[in-house]
Amino acid sequence: MLLGVIADDFTGASDIANTLAKGLPGQGGMRTAQYLGVPDEPSSEQIEAGVISLKSRSIPANEAVAVSLKALAWLQAQGCRQFVFKYCSTFDSTPAGNIGPVAEALAQALGVKGVVACPAFPTVGRTVYQGHLFVHDRLLSESGLQHHPLNPMTDPDIRRWLRRQTTGEVGQVAWPQVHAGASVLRAALDAAVARDETLVIVDALSDDDLEIIGRACRDAPLITGGSGIALALPANFRDQGLMSPTPSAFSGIDGPEAILAGSCSGATRQQIEWHATSHPVLNVDVEDVLDGTVTPDTLATFIQAREGQAPLVYSSAPPEQVARLQEKHGRERLAAALDALFAQTARTLVASGTKRLVVAGGETSGAVVSALGLGALEIGPEIDPGVPVLVCDGKHPLGLALKSGNFGAPDFFTKALAKLGGSA
Structure with missing residues (x-):
């Protein structure tokens, strides 16, 4: 294994695995596998990039650090020459959150300074300029992410955010130095090392900037950022x-299908609305889940009775409704109840023969794949930017699409099922 990635959630892991498997246009990517948690056994010798999916974004920081260091140790044992800490391109993290502590702990474990921190993903509208994170033409704090139910993003200044979370110095490299090329950027990062800066925010406005960053980091032991940070790493x-x-093309998996959506993002709500115009959908009322009126069997029965019709079950609501429910029942209780509902539903469906499973929402995806207890997943073709087909081989093959809440076109759900089945 050449490259090891530690991702703080499951959809983010799929996102960067997709980037590594694709590589730069016309050059091809790496033989990539995604692991659900830290594996107990060595990887296949054919795997060039290993992506470990953790569910560490919203857990206590000390626990996130511990499991991330465990992942690092496993990747080191596989012979990795370079490591990436992958977090969300919208930097989902509270002021007491995990991105800074984990990045700092990994840097200390590897004995490095001047570590790039760049959450930019221009393909989906995430850019960094003067150390501030934008979503399309809006500052992060004005993009709707300030209403995130678990990690509300109220400050777009990533330098300031990281300084709240870390003990070391945080630097910044502005866009003109990035645009000047890899050698200029490398010199700026070396200067950050001389200033004893552990993490360095690096601006990026385009994929060209991300390629320059990747080239400048050819020999860097550690890089941190969104999935775009890995764009040029296979070419290195x-x-x-x-x-x-590169491996052979994905031929598709046929069989019963299901869509589970637990994200409250604007993009997912739009996708649900679009899907409902021509496919059966079931809206899960949170109150009914908490009082036991709606159970995993309720959801599984709805889906199984509509095989072949791309059935969707979801729990999604506008920010103001989510806030009211959280105030009434408690944020942690709500999240745990919905995660358990979708996780057990997925387990019931797969046990009864579901072959294609689409899941929306990072926390929901994490709960689902944890419940299914899957091993290594092969990375297949891209569905939409940042979302690949995932394949679990074996006696009972399963095709998965794990979508971060904000990713995907309005027709994502039907497109994902078609891709899982091998259609263009």
Whole structure:
């Protein structure tokens, strides 16, 4: 294994695995596998990039650090030459959150300074300029993410955010130095090391900027950021003659299908609305879940009775409604109840023969794949930017699409089921 990735949630892991499997246009990517949690056994010798999916974004910081260091140790044992800490391109983290502590702990474990921190993903509208994170033409704090139910993003200044979370110095490299090329950026990062800055926010406005960052980090032991930060990393290894030919194309998995959506993001709500115009959907009322009126069997029965019709069950609501429910029942209680509902529903469906499963929402995806207890997942073709097909091989093959709440076009759900089945 050449490259090891530690991702703080399951959809984010799929996102960066997709980036690594694709590589730069016309150059091909790496043989990539996604692992659900830290594996107990060594990886296949054919795997060039291993992505460990953790569910560490919203847990206590000390626990996130511990499991991330465990992941680092496993990846080191596989022979990785470079490591990436992948977090969300909207930097989901409270002031007491996990991105800074985990990044700092990994840097200390590897004995490095001047570590790039760049959550930019221009393909989906996330850019960093003067150390501030934008979502399309809005500052992060004005983009709707300030209403995130678990990690409300109220400050777009990533330098200031990281300084609240870390003990070391946090630096910044502005866009003109990035735009000047990899050698100029490398010199700026070396200067950050001389200033004893552990983490360095690096601006990026386009994929070209991300490619420059990747080239400048060719020999960096550790990089942190969104999935876009990995754009040029396969090319670095290819240029050194370390990579094998790309794997064969995905041929598809046929069989019963299901869509589970637990995200309250604007994009997911729009996708649900679009899907409901021509497919059966079931809205899950949170109050009914809490009093036991709606159970996993309720959801599974609805889906199984509508096989072949792309059935969708969801729990999603506007920010103001979510806030009212959280105030009434408690944020943690609500999240735990919905995670358990969708996790058990997925387990019931897969046990009874579901072959194609689409899940929306990072926390929901994490709960689902944890409940299914899957091993390594092969990375297939891209569905929409940042969301690949995932394949679990074995006696009972399963095709998965795990979508971060804000990702995907309005027709994502039907498109994902078609891709899982092998259609273009």
